[in-house]
Amino acid sequence: MRDGPRRSRLGLRVVALAYLAMLLVLPVGLVFWRTFEHGVGPVLDALGDPSVLHAFKVTGIVAFWTVLLNTVFGVGVAVLLVRHRFPGRRALSAFIDLPLAVSPVVVGLALILAYGKFAPIGGWLEARGIQMIFALPGMVLATVFVSLPLVVREVAPVLEEIGIEQEQAAWTLGAGKVQTFKRITLPSIRWALAYGVVLTLARALGEYGAVAVVSGRLVDKTQTVTLVVEERFQNFDQTTAYAASVALAAVAVVILVVINLLRPDERNR
Amino acid sequence: MFGAGLATMWLSLLVLIPLAAVVWRAQEDGAGAFWDAVTAPEAAAAIRLTVVASFIVALVNVVFGTLIAWVLVRDDFRGKRIVEALIDLPFALPTIVAGLVLLALYGVGSPVGITLAYTRAGVVVALLFVTLPFVVRTVQPVLLEFDWEMEEAAASLGASRLTTFRRVVLPNLLPAISAGTALAFARAISEFGSTVLISGNLPFKTKVAAVHIYGQIETDNTTGAAAVATVLLVVALVVLVGLDMLQRWAARRA
Numbered sequence: 001m002r003d004g005p006r007r008s009r010l011g012l013r014v015v016a017l018a019y020l021a022m023l024l025v026l027p028v029g030l031v032f033w034r035t036f037e038h039g040v041g042p043v044l045d046a047l048g049d050p051s052v053l054h055a056f057k058v059t060g061i062v063a064f065w066t067v068l069l070n071t072v073f074g075v076g077v078a079v080l081l082v083r084h085r086f087p088g089r090r091a092l093s094a095f096i097d098l099p100l101a102v103s104p105v106v107v108g109l110a111l112i113l114a115y116g117k118f119a120p121i122g123g124w125l126e127a128r129g130i131q132m133i134f135a136l137p138g139m140v141l142a143t144v145f146v147s148l149p150l151v152v153r154e155v156a157p158v159l160e161e162i163g164i165e166q167e168q169a170a171w172t173l174g175a176g177k178v179q180t181f182k183r184i185t186l187p188s189i190r191w192a193l194a195y196g197v198v199l200t201l202a203r204a205l206g207e208y209g210a211v212a213v214v215s216g217r218l219v220d221k222t223q224t225v226t227l228v229v230e231e232r233f234q235n236f237d238q239t240t241a242y243a244a245s246v247a248l249a250a251v252a253v254v255i256l257v258v259i260n261l262l263r264p265d266e267r268n269r
Numbered sequence: 270m271f272g273a274g275l276a277t278m279w280l281s282l283l284v285l286i287p288l289a290a291v292v293w294r295a296q297e298d299g300a301g302a303f304w305d306a307v308t309a310p311e312a313a314a315a316i317r318l319t320v321v322a323s324f325i326v327a328l329v330n331v332v333f334g335t336l337i338a339w340v341l342v343r344d345d346f347r348g349k350r351i352v353e354a355l356i357d358l359p360f361a362l363p364t365i366v367a368g369l370v371l372l373a374l375y376g377v378g379s380p381v382g383i384t385l386a387y388t389r390a391g392v393v394v395a396l397l398f399v400t401l402p403f404v405v406r407t408v409q410p411v412l413l414e415f416d417w418e419m420e421e422a423a424a425s426l427g428a429s430r431l432t433t434f435r436r437v438v439l440p441n442l443l444p445a446i447s448a449g450t451a452l453a454f455a456r457a458i459s460e461f462g463s464t465v466l467i468s469g470n471l472p473f474k475t476k477v478a479a480v481h482i483y484g485q486i487e488t489d490n491t492t493g494a495a496a497v498a499t500v501l502l503v504v505a506l507v508v509l510v511g512l513d514m515l516q517r518w519a520a521r522r523a
Contacts, residue, residue, distance in 0.1 A: 005430070009344055016340040017352070019333050023398055024358055027370035030380065034373065077276050086273045095280055101505035102288070103459030105479045106498040109486055110287030113294055113495070121286070145283055199360075206363030209461035209479065213486055226365045226462070233369060233466060245366045252361035259361070260354045 028249065035242040046243035051220055052228055055244075059224040061136065062211070063204035066143040070200050073144075074151025075193065079185070081152070082159040099148045107145050108213020111138055134216035139224070142210035147203040154196035155189050162188045195262040202255045206248065288502070294495035306496035314473045315481035316500060318389065322477070323457035326396040330453045334404025335446055341405070342412040359401050364462025367398050372467045387469035392477060395463040400456050404449035411445040444519035451512040455505045 035043055046052065080086075081093055099107070115122040115132035122132055132138040166188075170180040186193075208226040215222035217231070225244055233241035296303055306312060341353055359367065371394060375385040385391035415438070423433040461479035468475035470484075478497055485494035 008430075012336060013340050013344050013346060016333070016337045020337070020352065020355065023394070023401065024355060026381070027374040027398075028358070028362075031370045031373045073276070073279060076272060080272050080276055084273070088273070088277070092273070092277065092280070095284065097509075098284060098288075101455050101459070101502075101509050103461060103479045103482070103498070103501050103505075105461045105482045105486075106291065106459070106501060107287075109482065109491065109494055109498055110291045112486070113290035113491065114287040119290065141283060145287075148284070202361045206361075206366070208363060208365045209483075213483065226363050229363075229365050229369060230465065241369065245369050248363050248366050249370075252358065252363070252366075255361045256354055256357055259357055 031242060032246060032249070035246045042239055043243045043246070046240040047247060049240060051223070052225075052240060052244060054220050055223045055225045055228045056247075058136070058139075058222065059205060059226075062139050062143050062207075062224065063201060065140045066147060066204040067197055067200050069140070069144050070147055070151050071193070071197055073148070074196060074200075075155055075189070078152050078155035078159055078189075082156055083164065096149050096152050099145050102145075104142075104146055104207065104209025105213055107142055107210040111142055111145070111210075111214050115141070133214055134218065134222060136222065138214040139211050139222060142214045143204050143207050146207055146210050147200045150199040150203065151193065151196035154192045154199070158189050158192040159185075191262055195259070198255055198258050198262065202252065205251055291495045291498050291502070294492055295499040298492060302492065303496050303499075306493045307500055309493070311472050311476075312481055312493070312497050315476050315478045316497065318392070318476070319458055319478040319501075320504075322389065322393050322396060323454050325393055326400055326457045327450045327454040329393075329397060330400055330404045331446060331450050334401070334449060334453075335408055335442065338405045338408035338412055342409060356402050356405050359399050364399060364460070365465065367463040368395055368466035371395055371398060371463070375467070386467060387471060387475055389475055391467040392464050392475055395467050396457040396460055399460055399463050400453035403453040403456065404446060407445045407449035407452070408442055411442055415441060444516065447515055448512055451508050451515075455508045458504055458508075459501055 047056075077092070077096065081089065102110075112133055113119055115125065115138060117123060117126050117131075117133070125132060130137070132141070166184050167180055170184050175183065206226060207224075208230070211224055212227060212230075215224065215227065217223055217227055219231070223231070225248055229241050229244045229248070232238075232244070295306075307316065337356070341349065341356075371391070372386060374381060375383055375391065375394065377384060377386055379385075385394055419437050420433050423437045424430070428436065459479060460477070461483065464475075464477050465480065468477065468480070470476045470480050476484075478501055482494045482497050482501075485491070485497070
């Protein structure tokens, strides 16, 4: 290789890596380092605080329902969009992506205006003893909203690609709808589905803005881990804010590893 | 059909009715009230800051996103796989944690001597953090598929490397770059969590539109919140519809 290209290639590499270092690696690394500066003990103490433990529980509950609802919806809608033709199909497809364009705070506002105590639907539910806003149901709705397209957009292209021949063969051989789905469709979409589920999980564990609005941030009631980070940081409890952040970041790193194992272009090879 | 009906109902209850409620609330008190709410000095300043910062972020992403994608595809070095995986970190990391880590490095008493806390530059850096993957991840697959022979042909015909890049490579990357940039812009416009800690939310200075909406909700001014929210919704829709049209146009041309 000539000398010129090699030198300019090295230059580009240095610029790209410096950008990533300043933006990602150094900030994240610094927080990890400062968190464990005095060992693991203080971190575990901070995470053992009852309010923090409660926040982890709330985050877990919200993430569980979000993943469950969006998996069912995601697979269902992907099958609908790919395998069926019906009026309004294109509109449905366009609306699925809408949540990605909406600010999390606007999501929260929208849910308050529809399901708050003084809104028509919210009032109706409230009269029947179901509180949506400032309670878990609203937080689940908010998180489902922001992560709505993630499963659909992973599963639909794979369904498109595998075609319907195998499914038709199964029907011809007398398999029922459920059996065909379980034995033929599900195995062929499992990696795409897993990828979509992991993306949904990451988003659900990390959601902040939408949940901040609809939860009312009630400590020991509706506070999630991301809300703990913000609350403790603003109240100068840096130890807990850092410990909770590092816990979330550690989960993010695990998710990153899984994402890389499941990455679409690699599973096709 | 039962399935389509069920999906439409869920989508309506979850997304469409609530968003319609926002637009409805924004115009409830008349067009004058809507206009007053979005042109109130504090709201207008927040919208202006958000749009300008998002433009800057989009431009930086055009350059650095393309450059990083280029390095990841064409270059080879030890640890490249880790760098490759790192690109998705902003998608996996909660936004509030992103804000916190940036404040740790660029806050008061910064160990590298760069203090961006409570400045507009801090807002831009936070937005750069969360939008990093968009351009990289849209340009990368196109570069991978790219035909090296076209470049070699240009080079053998005497084009310099810069000319080859500008005349041969860049036009082929343009649809992907614009798609990634549009997504990054839409994300930056609506971003909330990552800017909360580092910006300090100073009115007229570092308060972005989403934080302004949040403040209006907290003070029970949902009409004012809905007005600014409607502006954000419209901007995001215009960008995404534009992107869709651009992609159709590019697909027709290809």
